[in-house]
Amino acid sequence: MTVGRERITIGLAADAPAQATTAGAGADGTRAQLFAEVLTAGPLSRTQLAQRTGLSQSTVTKVVNPLIEAGYVAETGEHSVGVGRPQRLLEVAASRHAVIGVKLAPGTVTGVLTDLRAQVLCVRERRLTAGHDPAAAISAAAAVVLDLMASDRGAPDRLIGVGVGVGGHVDPGAGRVVHSGILGWDEVAVAAPLGAATGLPTVVGNDVDALAVAERWFGLGRGVDTFALVTVGPGIGCGLFLGGELFTGSSGLAGELGHIPVRADGEECGCGRRGCLETVASDEAILRGIERAGGARPASIEDAVRLARAGDAAAAAAFTSMGEELGRALATLGNLINPARIILAGERADAFDLFGQSCENAWRAHSFSTASRDCALTVDVTDDAQWARGAACLVIREAVAG
Numbered sequence: 203m204t205v206g207r208e209r210i211t212i213g214l215a216a217d218a219p220a221q222a223t224t225a226g227a228g229a230d231g232t233r234a235q236l237f238a239e240v241l242t243a244g245p246l247s248r249t250q251l252a253q254r255t256g257l258s259q260s261t262v263t264k265v266v267n268p269l270i271e272a273g274y275v276a277e278t279g280e281h282s283v284g285v286g287r288p289q290r291l292l293e294v295a296a297s298r299h300a301v302i303g304v305k306l307a308p309g310t311v312t313g314v315l316t317d318l319r320a321q322v323l324c325v326r327e328r329r330l331t332a333g334h335d336p337a338a339a340i341s342a343a344a345a346v347v348l349d350l351m352a353s354d355r356g357a358p359d360r361l362i363g364v365g366v367g368v369g370g371h372v373d374p375g376a377g378r379v380v381h382s383g384i385l386g387w388d389e390v391a392v393a394a395p396l397g398a399a400t401g402l403p404t405v406v407g408n409d410v411d412a413l414a415v416a417e418r419w420f421g422l423g424r425g426v427d428t429f430a431l432v433t434v435g436p437g438i439g440c441g442l443f444l445g446g447e448l449f450t451g452s453s454g455l456a457g458e459l460g461h462i463p464v465r466a467d468g469e470e471c472g473c474g475r476r477g478c479l480e481t482v483a484s485d486e487a488i489l490r491g492i493e494r495a496g497g498a499r500p501a502s503i504e505d506a507v508r509l510a511r512a513g514d515a516a517a518a519a520a521f522t523s524m525g526e527e528l529g530r531a532l533a534t535l536g537n538l539i540n541p542a543r544i545i546l547a548g549e550r551a552d553a554f555d556l557f558g559q560s561c562e563n564a565w566r567a568h569s570f571s572t573a574s575r576d577c578a579l580t581v582d583v584t585d586d587a588q589w590a591r592g593a594a595c596l597v598i599r600e601a602v603a604g
């Protein structure tokens with residue numbers, strides 16, 4: 203569904219010479235499929251591309267050669283297997299286009315300029331003083347985008363669009379945030395006003411789904427068809443790749459791990475319900491846990507981390523407890539979808555030394571049969587620029603889809 207906004211495209215069909223269409227019916231889809239394969243798994247030879255996609259080598263050659271002529275794919279190096287002529291390797295010409303990704307967080311807007319392989323070229327950030335006001339946040343996001351366009355790497359003629367990542371329930375088709383507990387937003391249009399302010403096509407998506415796409419294409423999810431990305435920090439999020447596809451559910455709500463109920467009558471959650479996982483395993487839960495264990499409430503979560511690392515018993519206990527809660531939730535997740543990998547990310551993944559052991563113990567103890575043995579638990583610490591890079595991947599994903 204693309205109601206109400208401009209689709210992002212890099213004009214693969216428009217720029218490529220006409221013979222690309224002789225690949226037959228569905229040539230646009232084949233072109234997008236091959237481009238995505240080279241983008242995420244390159245460098246690859248034409249033979250490897252044919253093997254990976256199940257297409258014939260002549261189809262690969264027919265579709266790929268115009269992409270090379272149009273400057274989207276470059277030949278690089280050689281690959282030789284056994285006897286026969288070595289084959290040239292193909293990779294995406296990453297600098298052919300640039301993309302901007304924006305992370306909207308409480309109090310901060312972070313933007314990155316990336317190339318087509320989501321390599322970060324430039325980072326800009328603005329602090330917000332007007333609390334959670336949507337108009338102020340969108341105007342700050344526009345300022346960040348314009349800053350990036352004006353940077354020496356900006357090259358507006360190469361820019362194809364802006365991706366915005368928001369924590370919460372997002373309707374990408376309509377370009378709006380349906381509900382974001384962390385920003386306190388309900389029914390806020392983002393793509394249209396930001397696009398109008400910057401003149402660039404704009405896509406908005408759930409920030410964790412966007413990060414999952416980045417992991418799948420360029421990170422720890424490469425080559426892993428079924429994995430879960432679980433983010434810990436101010437909130438708890440989850441992005442799912444099932445059988446090689448991003449799974450967002452029937453209305454974009456899949457993966458709300460932070461709001462699975464874990465206490466019948468627990469603390470009130472930011473979502474308005476009680477006893478959600480976020481009430482026992484988020485940053486706020488750790489701060490409250492320190493008080494419950496007899497310590498003074500630290501001024502910030504960073505102070506809590508420092509205290510725990512310095513050996514403070516109350517702080518250490520709070521992280522251990524958070525790890526147990528998270529580990530049980532990971533077992534629930536694993537028992538549901540049987541992932542080959544769980545990537546633990548988000549801001550608080552940097553404190554894995556404090557909660558990792560209790561998390562892993564609880565995860566293994568509550569996993570059904572071989573679910574945890576069949577799954578690798580890996581950690582990838584995420585800062586604001588990486589969140590924004592994930593949002594840039596939303597643009598690349600849409601552009602590649604053609």
Ligand SMILES: [Zn+2]
Nearest residue numbers: 461471473478
């Ligand atoms: Zn909740």
